[in-house]
Amino acid sequence: xxxxxxxxxxxxxxxxxxxxxxxxxxxxxxxxxxxxxxxxxxxxxxxxxxxxxxxxxxxxxxxxxxxxxxxxxxxxxxxxxxxxxxxxxxxxxxxxxxxxxxxxxxxxxxxxxxxxxxxxxxxxxxxxxxxxxxxxxxxxxxxxxxxxxxxxxxxxxxxxxxxxxxxxxxxxxxxxxxxxxxxxxxxxxxxxxxxxxxxxxxxxxxxxxxxxxxxxxxxxxxxxxxxxxxxxxxxxxxxxxxxxxxxxxxxxxxxxxxxxxxxxx
Amino acid sequence: xxxxxxxxxxxxxxxxxxxxxxxxxxxxxxxxxxxxxxxxxxxxxxxxxxxxxxxxxxxxxxxxxxxxxxxxxxxxxxxxxxxxxxxxxxxxxxxxxxxxxxxxxxxxxxxxxxxxxxxxxxxxxxxxxxxxxxxxxxxxxxxxxxxxxxxxxxxxxxxxxxxxxxxxxxxxxxxxxxxxxxxxxxxxxxxxxxxxxxxxxxxxxxxxxxxxxxxxxxxxxxxxxxxxxxxxxxxxxxxxxxxxxxxxxxxxxxxxxxxxxxxxxxxx
Numbered sequence: 217x218x219x220x221x222x223x224x225x226x227x228x229x230x231x232x233x234x235x236x237x238x239x240x241x242x243x244x245x246x247x248x249x250x251x252x253x254x255x256x257x258x259x260x261x262x263x264x265x266x267x268x269x270x271x272x273x274x275x276x277x278x279x280x281x282x283x284x285x286x287x288x289x290x291x292x293x294x295x296x297x298x299x300x301x302x303x304x305x306x307x308x309x310x311x312x313x314x315x316x317x318x319x320x321x322x323x324x325x326x327x328x329x330x331x332x333x334x335x336x337x338x339x340x341x342x343x344x345x346x347x348x349x350x351x352x353x354x355x356x357x358x359x360x361x362x363x364x365x366x367x368x369x370x371x372x373x374x375x376x377x378x379x380x381x382x383x384x385x386x387x388x389x390x391x392x393x394x395x396x397x398x399x400x401x402x403x404x405x406x407x408x409x410x411x412x413x414x415x416x417x418x419x420x421x422x423x424x425x426x427x428x429x430x431x432x433x434x435x436x437x438x439x440x441x442x443x444x445x446x447x448x449x450x451x452x453x454x455x456x457x458x459x460x461x462x463x464x465x466x467x468x469x470x471x472x473x474x475x476x477x478x479x480x481x
Numbered sequence: 482x483x484x485x486x487x488x489x490x491x492x493x494x495x496x497x498x499x500x501x502x503x504x505x506x507x508x509x510x511x512x513x514x515x516x517x518x519x520x521x522x523x524x525x526x527x528x529x530x531x532x533x534x535x536x537x538x539x540x541x542x543x544x545x546x547x548x549x550x551x552x553x554x555x556x557x558x559x560x561x562x563x564x565x566x567x568x569x570x571x572x573x574x575x576x577x578x579x580x581x582x583x584x585x586x587x588x589x590x591x592x593x594x595x596x597x598x599x600x601x602x603x604x605x606x607x608x609x610x611x612x613x614x615x616x617x618x619x620x621x622x623x624x625x626x627x628x629x630x631x632x633x634x635x636x637x638x639x640x641x642x643x644x645x646x647x648x649x650x651x652x653x654x655x656x657x658x659x660x661x662x663x664x665x666x667x668x669x670x671x672x673x674x675x676x677x678x679x680x681x682x683x684x685x686x687x688x689x690x691x692x693x694x695x696x697x698x699x700x701x702x703x704x705x706x707x708x709x710x711x712x713x714x715x716x717x718x719x720x721x722x723x724x725x726x727x728x729x730x731x732x733x734x735x736x737x738x739x740x741x742x743x744x745x746x747x748x749x
Contacts (some may be wrong), residue, residue, distance in 0.1 A: 375585045382551055382579040382648075383570050383602045393598070397589050473589045473630070 219297070264444045272448035279433070279445075284452050286429040289420050290346060294353020295414040299407065302358045306365030310395070311387060319368070327363060328447025331356040332420050339425040349421045349429075356417040357410040364406035400474035407464045415457040430456075501550060501654060505559035508545055518711035519545050523559070524716060525705060529653075532680065532687040534697035534704045535714075536747065542712025543690045544658050548592035550688060552577045552654050559635075563654055575603060577654035578647035582662045584639035586631035587738040593618065593627035596646045596684060603650060610649070617645040620679060637668040644676065648683065649684075657689045661696065673699045677726055694743045704739075708747040716746040 246266055252258045254263035260268075274278065275380050294463040309316040331352060380390045421429030430449045437446035468475045508520035509691060519536060520542045527533040535543040540738035548554045549561045552568035563571040571577055578599070586595045593602040593614055613643055621641040624727050631639055640660060647655060660676075661669040680687055680700070691697050697704045720739060730736060 271714065375581060376587065377584050378553055378581070378620075379579070379585045380602070381553065381576075382572065383599050384575055385602045389602055389618075393601070397587070400589075476588075 222433050227348040232352060240414075255340065261441060261443055264447065266397070269447045269451070271454040276445060276448065278449055280452055283428060283430045283433045283449070284456065285366065287415070287453070288456055290349045290353055290422075291414040291418040291456070291460070293346075293350045293409060295357055296420065298349065298354035298357030298414075299361050301354070302361035302406075303403070306362050306369060306399075307391060307396070310369040311391065312368060323362060323366075327359045331353050332417060332433050335424045343383055344425055344427070348425045349418055350423045353414050354426075357414050360409050360413070361403065361406040364402040365399055368402030369395045371402065372398045394448065395454075397450075397474050400471065400477075404464065404468045404471075407468075408461060411460040411464050412457050415453060415460070419453060486711075489729065500531070500563075501525065501527035501533070501563055501688055502565075503546065503549070503559065503561045504544065505557035506548070506549060506561055507555045507641055508542065509557045520556070520621060521561045521711040521713050523707075523712070525712055526687055527686055527703075529564070529638055529686055531683055531702040532689070532700055534689045534691055534701040535707060536697050536704060536743065537707030537712070538695065538709045538747070539692070541709040543707050545659050545712065546559050546707075547656050547688060549655075551577065551683040555654045571654075575598075576652060577656050578650060579650035580640075580643050580647045580655065582659040584631070584636070584643040586642060586724070588605060588631055591628050591630060592623065592634070593641050596642060597645055599650045606612045613649050614645070615647045618642070620644040620648065620682070622675065637664050640664065640672065641675070644679065648679070648685075651683075652685060654686045654688065657687065659690055659692065662692070669693070669696070674728055676700060681724060682725075694740055694747070695731075695736075697738050697743065698727070700734060704743060704744065718742055718746065 249258075249263070250265050253263065255261065309319060334355075335348065335352055339352050342348040342351060368469070369391075376394050376398075377390070380394055385393070417429035419428065419434070422429035423435050426432050430453050433449045434446055434453075437449060499720060503523055506520055506523040507518070509510075510517040510519055523542075523546055525533070535546060537543050545554060549556050549569075550563060550568055552572040563577060565574075566574070587598070592671045593611070596614040596618055597610045598621040599651070602614060615627065620639075621644050623641050624639060626634060626638065626642075632640070634642070635637070644660070657710065661672050664672065667715070676699055679699060687700065689697070689700055691700075701720050704718045704720060706714045706718065707713065718739065721735070722733070
């Protein structure tokens with residue numbers, strides 16, 4: 217006898233159905249990891265037992281918090297500065313034709329340059345510590361947002377622009393009432409990318425240009441074979457990145473009337 | 482004397498005689514060596530408060546002629562005036578409103594906010610623009626849908642909203658470019674008579690571009706027939722139904738006669 221297939225969307229209905237499968241998967245993986253560590257399948261210098269990593273969050277929380285705080289400050293400052301400047305520049309360039317024609321080709325090309333390689337140079341210019349890291353994070357966040365905003369601001373249909381023209385709208389009114397709202401899906405697509413690239417840039421820059429932060433902690437922990445601390449730093453970095461991404465998704469949800477058509481990058 | 486008489490409003494005879502006037506308007510598009518003559522020698526007069534339609538085959542330039550009045554394109558020769566002013570001045574003074582085939586609702590604005598757009602651009606106070614927008618929404622029969630988003634409405638309802646938005650600035654001229662072209666036949670005819678009622682209530686001057694002969698008859702005092710390549714006005718047919726038109730219009734024997742006359746003019 218053939219059993220009826222379970223309904224495709226979800227085996228368990230409701231919110232539980234959305235939450236339960238991934239939670240069970242994680243629980244299963246952690247259990248496998250525990251068993252593996254206990255049986256010695258995985259060398260503990262690569263992946264220590266989950267209990268040892270978890271103990272870091274209780275016993276070593278002061279160190280983790282201090283470094284996480286530094287990384288968060290760098291990533292969030294750079295995220296804010298890079299995105300705000302990107303949006304402002306896109307609005308300026310989309311309004312001033314001469315500037316756009318002169319600068320836009322360079323903006324397109326510069327996207328291909330890996331910003332992180334400039335870290336040593338920026339450290340020489342700005343010294344070690346927060347300023348070079350925030351500068352690098354800002355730049356790495358800037359380009360995707362700038363380019364997406366340029367596309368978004370140019371996205372309104374001719375019909376909408378003709379409507380504003382026939383209403384005798386000023387350049388500024390056209391920007392505020394049509395072009396900027398129309399660019400919101402493009403902005404959020406970029407923000408989702410830059411949420412993770414902000415933390416990546418902060419962590420990588422810390423390897424070179426700082427003596428604090430989770431990126432620094434990862435390097436030092438590796439050098440001194442403090443694997444539980446290294447793994448705790450990795451999990452903290454992932455958690456912070458996911459938190460920022462979650463905030464961007466929340467903002468997108470709250471602004472859904474503008475972001476409903478959000479394309480995914 | 483050129484026969485101009487004093488006008489009660491102190492206007493010259495030319496502007497008083499024609500709310501919308503086109504004199505020898507020509508339009509030539511140049512793309513590289515390719516030269517396309519879109520309009521040639523188009524003259525048109527739509528007296529204040531009257532209604533005129535432009536009909537003709539696709540690509541005859543009827544939309545171009547309307548877009549010249551709306552200051553969206555500039556004629557290569559001749560001139561177009563609205564109450565004696567250039568299209569650019571008319572636009573600056575917001576004396577006309579444009580309604581196009583697509584309703585051009587902004588998808589992130591509710592219907593009320595979309596209808597308020599023109600007033601917002603004209604910097605009318607929020608309170609005043611809310612009041613006017615609600616009044617116009619009621620006039621076009623959309624009461625109860627103020628808080629809906631455009632995507633939640635049918636095409637016909639969105640077009641009603643576009644008409645409401647056009648009326649908020651109390652324009653003296655309505656320039657409508659196939660406003661019901663994207664709608665089904667039943668909705669279209671319903672909206673034809675709705676617009677007829679609105680026009681009679683507001684007293685606006687209408688220039689309508691359409692490819693529907695019956696729509697042109699219902700909504701016009703004069704129908705101008707255009708021919709293609711180069712676009713010019715080949716025949717002008719006065720529609721003698723006067724005002725106080727209603728749905729019984731279609732049963733009038735003259736309706737069929739006008740229809741036949743226009744069909745012959747169109748297909749030569």
